[in-house]
Amino acid sequence: MKRPLTVSSLLLLSLAAPAAAQDKPLSLMGTWLVTGQSVGLGESLHPEHTNREVEPKVHRVNLRFVFEKQEGNNFWGTSTGPSGTAERILGAIARDNKTGVLINARGNQQQFTVLDANTIEGCYASQGPKYISAACTIWTRQP
Numbered sequence: 001m002k003r004p005l006t007v008s009s010l011l012l013l014s015l016a017a018p019a020a021a022q023d024k025p026l027s028l029m030g031t032w033l034v035t036g037q038s039v040g041l042g043e044s045l046h047p048e049h050t051n052r053e054v055e056p057k058v059h060r061v062n063l064r065f066v067f068e069k070q071e072g073n074n075f076w077g078t079s080t081g082p083s084g085t086a087e088r089i090l091g092a093i094a095r096d097n098k099t100g101v102l103i104n105a106r107g108n109q110q111q112f113t114v115l116d117a118n119t120i121e122g123c124y125a126s127q128g129p130k131y132i133s134a135a136c137t138i139w140t141r142q143p
Helices: 002-022
Strands: 030-042 057-071 074-080 086-093 099-104 109-116 119-127 131-141
Touching: 030 119, 057 131
Parallel strands: none
Antiparallel strands: 030 057, 030 131, 057 074, 074 086, 086 099, 099 109, 109 119, 119 131
């Protein structure tokens, strides 16, 4: 009688272990290089992305995210472009530890997917009074 109880206890523990491991969100603290390309039209906060022409223009995205704080699944920091223009960003990782959302100070939102501990894909649509853009980018953790 004791043997089946021990086996079933081990089985329950092995099933509970992955659930406990999922409770701790991925740490995003540190610096991330954000690269890709975007399509945009109008006058952007980041001057290097501004396009005053009639037709949308595709341009390279090269941003730096620095996440200064993280409490549980919530994190925040700063996004900086090549021209030095910076703005605050806030985010949250979902319970699945694979997806999340990021928002900047202008209210533009980005959905992201964790590809591995050092790589994230983020997709966003940005709409302001003078500018619209859309992109999917890769965030790479910097050493």
